[in-house]
Amino acid sequence: MKILLVDDHILFAKSLSIALCDNPEIEQFSSTKDIQDLEKQIATELPDILLIDINLGGLTDEDGLMLTQHLLERFPDQKIVILSGYNLPVYRKEAKRIGARGFISKDVEPDELLHILLTIKDGATHFPREEVFIEVLELVASGVRRREIAEQLFISERTVSNHLQHIFEKLQVSSTVEMITKAIKLGYIAQSVI
Numbered sequence: 001m002k003i004l005l006v007d008d009h010i011l012f013a014k015s016l017s018i019a020l021c022d023n024p025e026i027e028q029f030s031s032t033k034d035i036q037d038l039e040k041q042i043a044t045e046l047p048d049i050l051l052i053d054i055n056l057g058g059l060t061d062e063d064g065l066m067l068t069q070h071l072l073e074r075f076p077d078q079k080i081v082i083l084s085g086y087n088l089p090v091y092r093k094e095a096k097r098i099g100a101r102g103f104i105s106k107d108v109e110p111d112e113l114l115h116i117l118l119t120i121k122d123g124a125t126h127f128p129r130e131e132v133f134i135e136v137l138e139l140v141a142s143g144v145r146r147r148e149i150a151e152q153l154f155i156s157e158r159t160v161s162n163h164l165q166h167i168f169e170k171l172q173v174s175s176t177v178e179m180i181t182k183a184i185k186l187g188y189i190a191q192s193v194i
Contacts, residue, residue: 001121004047005031005083006038006067008057012106019110025118035060035067042075048121049101054084054091065091069098079120088187089134092127102126133170136163138189141180 003026007013013031020026032041035056042050050071054064062070068080082095087105095103101120104113105128116126132153139149146164150157171186173179183189 001025001049001117002028002045002047003030003049003051003117004041004045005029005051006033006035006056006064007031007051007053007083008033008055008059009053020114023114025114033059039071039074042071042078048079049117050078050080051083052080054082054086065094065098065100068095068100072099081117081120081126090187090190093134096125096127103128132163133167134188136160137167137179137183140164140176141183141189 003020005013005016010033017029017031020029028045028047030045030047032038034041052064052068056062056064056067060067064082064084068082071078071080079101080099081102081104082091082100083104083106084091085106087103087107092103102116102125104116104126108116120126135153136149139152144152146157146160149160153160167179167183168174171179171182173182180189184191
């Protein structure tokens with residue numbers, strides 16, 4: 001497997017190289033900070049997986065999600081995985097929406113990272129599951145009533161109530177307004193949803 005990492009932190013790139021290169025499954029690992037020549041590097045190296053950080057520092061005006069979207073327009077078959085320290089649901093959802101094949105937190109163990117990358121290379125995707133939780137949050141924040149949420153998600157009203165109870169407990173809140181405010185603050189939903 002050939003991997004190309006786009007990250008502004010040299011130390012992280014070096015650490016990841018050391019962690020992965022001992023594995024026989026890794027044919028090539030390279031990293032770059034050169035966004036201007038990135039398309040040329042992709043066309044030359046033909047990486048199986050392109051790993052991109054969300055926060056690219058001063059490398060470009062774009063964040064890693066915008067860069068991913070532009071690269072997928074140019075290389076629609078390229079498997080791109082977001083590897084970031086910003087492990088927020090709103091970023092995971094956006095990564096999935098734009099066509100990335102996965103979202104991995106930087107605090108992942110090297111062995112687990114390798115396993116995830118191999119499954120993505122073989123055609124799988126990897127997005128941590130909180131989808132129903134997020135959907136219920138977004139629908140409530142948009143002003144949708146429980147009955148309509150149940151119809152849209154093909155679940156019972158009782159299940160919607162159970163999800164809401166779980167969300168209240170998880171966010172440690174006691175009202176819907178408090179829930180929405182905290183969900184936005186923690187990055188579970190975007191403010192534009194409201």
